[in-house]
Amino acid sequence: AQRVTQPEKLLSVFKGAPVELKCNYSYSGSPELFWYVQYSRQRLQLLLRHISRESIKGFTADLNKGETSFHLKKPFAQEEDSAMYYCALKPPGGGNKLTFGTGTQLKVEL
Amino acid sequence: DTAVSQTPKYLVTQMGNDKSIKCEQNLGHDTMYWYKQDSKKFLKIMFSYNNKELIINETVPNRFSPKSPDKAHLNLHINSLELGDSAVYFCASSHVGAESPLHFGNGTRLTVT
Numbered sequence: 001a002q003r004v005t006q007p008e009k010l011l012s013v014f015k016g017a018p019v020e021l022k023c024n025y026s027y028s029g030s031p032e033l034f035w036y037v038q039y040s041r042q043r044l045q046l047l048l049r050h051i052s053r054e055s056i057k058g059f060t061a062d063l064n065k066g067e068t069s070f071h072l073k074k075p076f077a078q079e080e081d082s083a084m085y086y087c088a089l090k091p092p093g094g095g096n097k098l099t100f101g102t103g104t105q106l107k108v109e110l
Numbered sequence: 111d112t113a114v115s116q117t118p119k120y121l122v123t124q125m126g127n128d129k130s131i132k133c134e135q136n137l138g139h140d141t142m143y144w145y146k147q148d149s150k151k152f153l154k155i156m157f158s159y160n161n162k163e164l165i166i167n168e169t170v171p172n173r174f175s176p177k178s179p180d181k182a183h184l185n186l187h188i189n190s191l192e193l194g195d196s197a198v199y200f201c202a203s204s205h206v207g208a209e210s211p212l213h214f215g216n217g218t219r220l221t222v223t
Contacts, residue, residue: 043216
């Protein structure tokens with residue numbers, strides 16, 4: 001069974017500090033991993049996906065198959081980064097079930 | 111133009127009532143979903159339709175019945191509403207394929223009193 005774990009429910013950092021939102025997954029195979037973000041009173045939206053290997057809004061995430069992790073990182077937090085972040089997993093080769101982690105609320109303080 | 115739109119945005123109703131939430135997408139996607147976000151912000155898939163065909167049906171009470179008249183619409187009908195049904199319901203759509211991200215609607219906040 002596929003499972004996504006985000007151990008931190010709330011992460012509070014100061015502006016300018018580095019941010020790391022943890023995500024671990026369990027899946028026997030090579031899934032697709034995503035990070036979604038939900039800003040206050042807005043819809044859930046895709047932030048980035050591991051297959052793209054891109055940096056979005058300064059965030060990056062590296063898939064570590066050995067540790068089955070997909071942590072989200074940003075070197076310098078901005079106030080506008082405050083939001084709810086969800087790590088999500090999709091099985092490869094068909095099957096559209098996107099399984100979300102429990103989410104981490106990021107709060108960036110001045 | 112809104113890509114995935116849900117109506118209504120807020121829904122307050124009494125226990126025992128029957129209500130529907132509508133969802134439409136104009137992205138040309140062939141797969142649509144319903145997700146439930148509970149009070150602890152936990153997101154869980156409820157249903158998924160591909161070209162009007164049900165492909166994912168999680169352990170959801172049969173009081174919940176999705177209906178897809180065409181691949182651009184996926185409505186959610188809920189019978190005999192219970193207090194525990196209070197949540198935010200998100201509709202989403204995507205292309206088929208593991209690498210295809212989901213596009214979400216704004217959510218419908220359902221409150222059952």
